[in-house]
Amino acid sequence: MHQAKREYDLTIITVNETALNVDAAPDTPLLWVLRDHLGLTGTKFGCGKALCGACTVLMDGSAVRSCSLPVGSLAGRSVTTIEGLSKNRSHPLQLAWIEGDVPQCGYCQSGQIMAAAALLRRTPEPSDADIDAAMAGNICRCGTYSRIRRAVHRAAALMKTVPAS
Amino acid sequence: MSAAEQSLNRREFLTTAALSCGGLVISLSLTGCGGRTTSKPAAGGQLNAWLKIGADNGITVIVDRSEMGQGVYTALPMLLAEELAVDLNSIAVVAAPVGDAYINPGNGGQITGTSNSVQDAWEKLRLAAAQARTMLIAAAALQWQVDPAECRASQRSIVNARGQSLTYGDVAEAAARLPVPKDVKLKAPADWQIIGRPLPRLDTPGKVDGSAEFGIDVKLPGMLHAALAQSPVLGGKVKTVDAAAAATMPGVRKVMATSSGVVVIADHFWQALKARDAVKITWDPGPNAKLDNAAIRALLARAAAADPGLSARADGDAAGALKSARKVVNAVYELPLLAHATMEPMNCTADVRADGCDLYVGTQVQQVAQITAATAAGLKPAQVRVHTTLLGGGFGRRLDVDFIPAAVEASKAVGAPVKLIWTREDDMTHDTYRPPAREAISAGLDASGRLVALQLHIVEPSITARMFPPVKGVDDSTVEAAVNYPYDVPNVAVNWTRQEVGIDVGYMRSVSHALNCFVIESFMDEVAAAAGRNPLELRSGLLDKKPRHQRVLKLAAERAGWGDAPKGRHQGIALMEGYTTHLAQVAEVSVEGREIRVHRIVCVVDCGRMVNPAIVQSQIEGGIVFGLSAALWGEITIKDGEVQQTNFNNYRVLRAPELPSIDVHLIESDEAPGGIGEPSVALVAPAIANAVFAATGKRLRSLPLRLG
Numbered sequence: 121m122h123q124a125k126r127e128y129d130l131t132i133i134t135v136n137e138t139a140l141n142v143d144a145a146p147d148t149p150l151l152w153v154l155r156d157h158l159g160l161t162g163t164k165f166g167c168g169k170a171l172c173g174a175c176t177v178l179m180d181g182s183a184v185r186s187c188s189l190p191v192g193s194l195a196g197r198s199v200t201t202i203e204g205l206s207k208n209r210s211h212p213l214q215l216a217w218i219e220g221d222v223p224q225c226g227y228c229q230s231g232q233i234m235a236a237a238a239l240l241r242r243t244p245e246p247s248d249a250d251i252d253a254a255m256a257g258n259i260c261r262c263g264t265y266s267r268i269r270r271a272v273h274r275a276a277a278l279m280k281t282v283p284a285s
Numbered sequence: 286m287s288a289a290e291q292s293l294n295r296r297e298f299l300t301t302a303a304l305s306c307g308g309l310v311i312s313l314s315l316t317g318c319g320g321r322t323t324s325k326p327a328a329g330g331q332l333n334a335w336l337k338i339g340a341d342n343g344i345t346v347i348v349d350r351s352e353m354g355q356g357v358y359t360a361l362p363m364l365l366a367e368e369l370a371v372d373l374n375s376i377a378v379v380a381a382p383v384g385d386a387y388i389n390p391g392n393g394g395q396i397t398g399t400s401n402s403v404q405d406a407w408e409k410l411r412l413a414a415a416q417a418r419t420m421l422i423a424a425a426a427l428q429w430q431v432d433p434a435e436c437r438a439s440q441r442s443i444v445n446a447r448g449q450s451l452t453y454g455d456v457a458e459a460a461a462r463l464p465v466p467k468d469v470k471l472k473a474p475a476d477w478q479i480i481g482r483p484l485p486r487l488d489t490p491g492k493v494d495g496s497a498e499f500g501i502d503v504k505l506p507g508m509l510h511a512a513l514a515q516s517p518v519l520g521g522k523v524k525t526v527d528a529a530a531a532a533t534m535p536g537v538r539k540v541m542a543t544s545s546g547v548v549v550i551a552d553h554f555w556q557a558l559k560a561r562d563a564v565k566i567t568w569d570p571g572p573n574a575k576l577d578n579a580a581i582r583a584l585l586a587r588a589a590a591a592d593p594g595l596s597a598r599a600d601g602d603a604a605g606a607l608k609s610a611r612k613v614v615n616a617v618y619e620l621p622l623l624a625h626a627t628m629e630p631m632n633c634t635a636d637v638r639a640d641g642c643d644l645y646v647g648t649q650v651q652q653v654a655q656i657t658a659a660t661a662a663g664l665k666p667a668q669v670r671v672h673t674t675l676l677g678g679g680f681g682r683r684l685d686v687d688f689i690p691a692a693v694e695a696s697k698a699v700g701a702p703v704k705l706i707w708t709r710e711d712d713m714t715h716d717t718y719r720p721p722a723r724e725a726i727s728a729g730l731d732a733s734g735r736l737v738a739l740q741l742h743i744v745e746p747s748i749t750a751r752m753f754p755p756v757k758g759v760d761d762s763t764v765e766a767a768v769n770y771p772y773d774v775p776n777v778a779v780n781w782t783r784q785e786v787g788i789d790v791g792y793m794r795s796v797s798h799a800l801n802c803f804v805i806e807s808f809m810d811e812v813a814a815a816a817g818r819n820p821l822e823l824r825s826g827l828l829d830k831k832p833r834h835q836r837v838l839k840l841a842a843e844r845a846g847w848g849d850a851p852k853g854r855h856q857g858i859a860l861m862e863g864y865t866t867h868l869a870q871v872a873e874v875s876v877e878g879r880e881i882r883v884h885r886i887v888c889v890v891d892c893g894r895m896v897n898p899a900i901v902q903s904q905i906e907g908g909i910v911f912g913l914s915a916a917l918w919g920e921i922t923i924k925d926g927e928v929q930q931t932n933f934n935n936y937r938v939l940r941a942p943e944l945p946s947i948d949v950h951l952i953e954s955d956e957a958p959g960g961i962g963e964p965s966v967a968l969v970a971p972a973i974a975n976a977v978f979a980a981t982g983k984r985l986r987s988l989p990l991r992l993g
Contacts, residue, residue, distance in 0.1 A: 127535075144553070145535060152555040156510065161502035162495015164677070166628055167709040171933040174628060202495035209494045217493040221485055221899060224354030224907055226492030227499060227628040227677030252942040259933060261628050261678050262354045263910025265944045267903070 133194050135160070136204025146192020150184075151175045153191045154201060162202035162230045166259070173258030176231035176238075177201050183238035185257075202230035205237060212278035213237055216271040224262035232258050236272045245276055329454055330461030332417035334386035335365060335410060342441050342454030344369070345377045349387035350406075351397040351649050352380075352488060353679030354907070355962040356900035359486045361406050363896050367479040368414035368472060370438045371453075378487055380673040383651045393753070397649040398684055398792065400864040400960025403896055407958055415469040417460070424460035425451045474894075474955070483899030488675070500647035500674040501706060503634040509538055510554040511695050511705040512561040515546040515715050518570035518926035519788045523547060527565035534560040539699055544661070545691040550699055554706055573787050573926035581786045581923070582619065585723035589744045594780030597764040601776035603729075606738035610729025614815045618726065618804040619987040622921040623719035624936060625793055629677020630712040631688035635695070636702035641668040642693065643702075647676035649683045657686045661693035680911070681792035684752070685717045713936055714928040717791030718921055720746045720763075724804045729776075734816040736827065738776040741767055743801065746785045748792050762792065766801040766861055766967060771834045772809070772827035788923075794911055795966035798863045803988065806859040806971035810978060820975060821847055821858055834860060837869040837889045837952065844950055845871035845887040854884060857975025859968040864960025866892040870909075872972035873945075876980040879993040883913065883973060885946040888965055893956035904961045905949045912969030913945070914938040918989050 130141040135158060144153050149168075154160040154177070163186055166174030170185035177186045178200040186199075205211045209218065213233050223229045232255065239246055239254035246254070251272050260268070329339035337345040346365055352358040358378045366373045381387045387395045389405045418438050425443040426433040428451065435446040444450045474480075491497035516522060526547055528540035536556035540549050547566055551557035607613055634645040635658065642662045648654045651671045659666040676683055692705035707715070722745040729738035747760040759781050761768075767779045793799075813823040821842050828835040838860050841847075850856050853875050860869045873885040886909050895901045918937040922929045930936040974985050983992060 145555075147559075148553075148555045152553060155502075156553045156555070159504060160495070161498075161504070164499075164628070165501060165630065165706070167932050169709070169932055169934070172628070172709075202493075205494070209490060214493045218485070218489050221489055221903070223486075223489055223492040224356075224903060225352075225628065225676060225678045226354065226488065226497050229492050230495050233493060252944075255941045257940075259628065259938055259940060261626060261680070261911065261938065263907035263939070264903070265910065265939075265941045266906065266947060268941070 128192070131191050131195050133191070133196070134198040136200060142191055144191055147190045150177070150186040150189045150191050150194060150199065154186060160201050160203050164227055164230055166228070166231070172228070173235060174228050174231045176234040176258065178234055178238055181238065181241055183235045202234060205233065211237070212275040213240070213271070215278060216275035220267050220271040220274060222264050222267040222271050224264055228258060228260045232260065232268055236268070236275065239272070240276055240279060244279060246272065328458055330457035332420060332457070332461050333413045333465070334381070334384065335413050336369070336417050338453045338457035340454045340457070342452045343377065344371060344375070344441070344453070345379055347379055347381045349381035349395060350389070350402040351647070351673055351676055351679065351683070353397070353647075353649070353676035353683070355402070355904055356486060356897065357397070357402045358488045359484070360403055360896045360900060361410060362487060363479050363484065364406055364410040365414040367477060368411045369418050371441050373479060373484055373487070376487065381651075383655050383671050387651070394653070395651045396684070397679070398681065400962040400964065403958045404865070404960065411471050412469065415471055416465050419466045419469050420460040420463045421453050421456055423463055424456035427459070428456065480896055481894070482897070484897060486900065498674055499629050499677045500634065500645060501629055501632045501677070503645040503674060503704060505634065505636060505702040508634070508702040508704055509550050509552060509699060510557050511548050511550045511692065511703050512554065512557040513546050513548050513691050513705060513707065513711065514561050514564060514566055515711060516568045516570070517714070518568065518573050519576070519715070519923075519928065520573045521568045521570040521926070524567040524569045530565070531560040531563040534563060540564055541695065541698055543691045543694040545687065548691050548695045548705065550695050550703060558708065570926055576787050576926045577924050578922050581721055582723070584786055585721065585744045585784055588782050588784035589723055589725060589742060592782045594742055594744070594782035595759045596778070597759045597781050598768045598770070598777060598779040603738045603740040603776040603778035606776035607727055607729040607740060610738060611732045612730040612815060614728045614730070614811055616726055616808055616811055616986060618724045618807065620722040620724070620800045620803070621919070621988055622721050622923070623793060623915055623919045624713050624716045624921050624930065625678075625680045625682035625791070626713065626936060626938060627678030627680055627682050630709055631682070631707040632705060633689045633692040634702060634704040635692040637662045637693055637697040641670065643670050643672060644689070644693070645672045645674060646689065647674050647683055648686065649676070649679050649681070650686065654686050654689055657689045658693045661690040662697055680794040681796070682716065684792050687715075687717065709933070710931045713931055716921075717789045719793040720748060720790035721786060722800050724800070726804055726808045728808065728812045730812070730816055734818070736772070736774050736812055736816070739770065739774050740778045741805070742780045742782065743767065744782045744784050745797070745800070746790050747783050748790050750783070751789060763797050764801065765796060766798040766863055767805060769862055770805060771831050771860070771862055772824065773830055774827065794908070795863065795963040798861065798964065798967040799912070799915065799970070802859065802861045802863070802967035803970045803974070806861070806968070807974045807984070807986070810857070810975045811984060824858070824860060833867040833891050834862060837867050837891050840950065840952070841869035841871050841887055841889040844889065844948060845873065845885075847871060855976045855980035857972045857977070857979060859971040859975065861964065861968050863964040863967060865957070866890060866959030866961060866964045868964055868968060870965070870968040870972045872969070872976045874973055874976040874980060876977060876992065879991070881917065881973065881977055881990060881992065883917070883945045885948065886969065886972070887948045887950070888968070889950045889952065890965070891952040891954050891956070892959040892961050893954050894958045895951065896958065898951055901951055901961045902949055905965045906947050908963060908965030909947055909969055910939055910944070912966040915966070916970035916973050916988060916990055920989050
């Protein structure tokens with residue numbers, strides 16, 4: 121097997137509550153570490169330039185574009201992906217997304233949900249304008265924006281009764 | 286040439302080129318844990334091309350249309366579930382392999398397009414499920430030695446008059462061996478339990494937890510990753526490759542020239558991408574070295590002047606009527622190139638071995654994908670198994686297969702599965718773009734201001750001639766929404782001149798409806814202005830013979846409060862029949878300086894019977910969002926043969942804060958089902974353009990809509 125000598129240090133990051141030693145060149149974007157090294161393909165590649173939001177994950181609770189974050193800069197950070205949002209699709213956002221049948225093609229929806237998760241952490245009862253502002257970086261070419269907005273409101277209501285884990 | 290003849294040509298092309306019915310059904314996990322699972326050869330039976338019932342009474346529906354957001358993985362199973370008398374929610378959905386049974390006669394192949402999946406399936410799948418139900422009952426009756434008439438099917442079981450019961454799974458294997466009954470009766474609409482209900486989509490759960498598998502997510506043991514360098518000038522070819530630096534970069538396995546450009550294969554995609562950018566390539570730009578928008582416009586204008594075009598429709602004598610008209614209105618409209626910009630960039634995973642190839646791809650054309658891969662691998666089509674994944678947006682882009690050969694060639698060269706991914710920049714600069722067009726349109730009014738003649742000359746490249754040759758006569762896909770011009774005008778002429786522009790153009794959501802509806806519905810407002818008529822009344826007065834058109838038009842005006850817009854806002858209306866669906870839209874806009882702001886879109890839709898109204902609603906709404914991006918910002922420009930737009934920073938699409946209020950109203954109807962994925966796109970631009978005219982008196986005759 122072809123095996124290049126490693127010329128970098130492993131990066132220690134926490135992904136979905138598991139601490140990991142990541143064996144990838146430090147300039148590798150977090151997105152490709154998640155997808156190619158860890159097999160977490162729920163996080164999507166859309167633009168590679170932090171322009172579309174498809175790759176959105178939570179880092180220490182805030183929404184970030186994983187396509188533009190070199191993994192070497194993330195030592196000690198904690199990342200949550202769509203796969204780690206809940207077990208069994210039980211997060212209020214996932215419940216609201218299912219109830220509202222939000223997705224069409226579905227490709228952008230992981231990023232949409234993670235952006236919404238970050239929004240609800242800091243603004244538990246968002247207005248339409250709050251949602252639009254927080255989600256402006258997440259493109260949906262199928263045009264599910266109005267259902268997304270409704271589902272975020274619904275999730276906010278659910279969270280009041282069922283606190284997110 | 287008629288649509289039927291043309292589709293026959295496509296069918297001939299496909300049948301002669303390849304058809305094979307090989308291939309296992311590979312299950313596509315909608316809700317599972319990713320990875321790849323081969324369907325178990327469990328006992329039970331496959332009752333027909335679309336239904337499999339396991340001994341465990343599990344029901345698997347094989348869907349032969351690609352799921353790209355339009356809801357076929359729910360709507361088609363609903364048709365089967367209705368006649369099979371089973372609940373929808375525990376049905377497993379798998380993608381069909383390539384097979385003759387899966388050909389869509391309306392498209393001449395196993396093709397997902399033309400918004401006709403439900404139209405094609407409407408009778409076919411209900412009949413197939415009713416036959417399957419009859420066979421299951423017959424098998425149970427045989428086992429019991431009773432008259433089948435004494436048995437009935439309900440919720441995965443058959444019960445007889447004595448109260449005995451067998452599950453579908455108990456008798457599926459025996460049922461599958463019975464002859465297919467000829468005379469089965471479909472349920473009456475009044476008895477439907479599933480059709481017509483807004484049931485939840487079957488693909489939603491997997492799309493909210495990251496488990497839904499798109500092409501880009503495919504994982505195979507030993508799989509390598511690849512990036513592709515294509516000629517920056519469209520149509521250019523590789524001249525020289527210096528891979529010395531790239532070949533020694535970490536993880537790189539191979540750098541190779543392919544028919545599509547230079548491929549770099551590495552352990553991980555990021556390694557392949559970095560190495561791709563380190564390969565030194567010189568390109569032969571080919572014939573497009575000087576191509577730009579001005580050259581394309583000039584080509585179309587020259588063709589318009591030189592050629593009257595082929596006749597696509599000729600009622601009465603339009604030319605003569607224009608000569609004798611009291612007043613003539615003339616206008617020329619121009620349409621730009623557009624990119625599809627699906628959220629999932631083009632990608633393909635190929636696993637080529639000496640004896641065959643497995644192809645994992647989000648495609649709208651399984652047979653063409655199979656033939657393309659076979660050619661690239663040097664195999665027979667029957668040796669290629671096509672595994673259709675979910676599509677992260679299609680919009681017609683995945684009717685093309687230009688992203689397949691390089692993956693196949695790469696896999697063959699390294700003897701391992703290879704996943705090849707285009708970057709967003711690759712995708713945007715190497716799309717098969719929506720064709721540009723130049724359309725000249727004229728109207729004649731008589732002394733009383735009545736519209737007596739309409740003449741339209743479309744100059745546009747032919748997508749069909751490239752993708753499904755040959756085209757004899759008019760390419761039907763260029764004259765949509767024009768050959769069925771709905772207004773009662775005695776003299777109508779629609780002509781088409783084919784003019785290629787040097788680059789590949791492709792089908793894009795609503796295809797030429799979007800071009801021709803913009804031209805015709807904008808121009809109807811020009812005619813109204815020339816006649817001193819209200820645009821709504823002018824249209825309505827010409828629709829006495831078209832009750833479905835008349836109804837959606839009037840209802841849209843009513844729901845939008847036509848003529849009563851809030852202060853500072855202005856309205857525009859548009860009407861169309863496309864994919865046998867009838868729609869009208871009213872846009873409400875304001876204009877400040879040069880900025881056009883869309884506040885509200887009202888859309889009234891008569892699409893005949895609806896299998897799932899919730900999906901219809903989201904398709905109509907999504908189409909409007911797609912149309913808004915195209916109307917307000919969509920434009921691909923070319924300089925020195927290179928596309929200048931590269932990513933979402935310079936190819937603007939609609940984002941959440943820009944979403945207007947969208948009011949979709951669906952009319953209950955018992956007409957045959959019409960298409961819903963595409964038509965609403967086409968009315969957005971003319972409705973907005975007409976509202977801008979109402980606001981400013983300026984007539985915008987090109988897209989995107991720009992003031993000043």
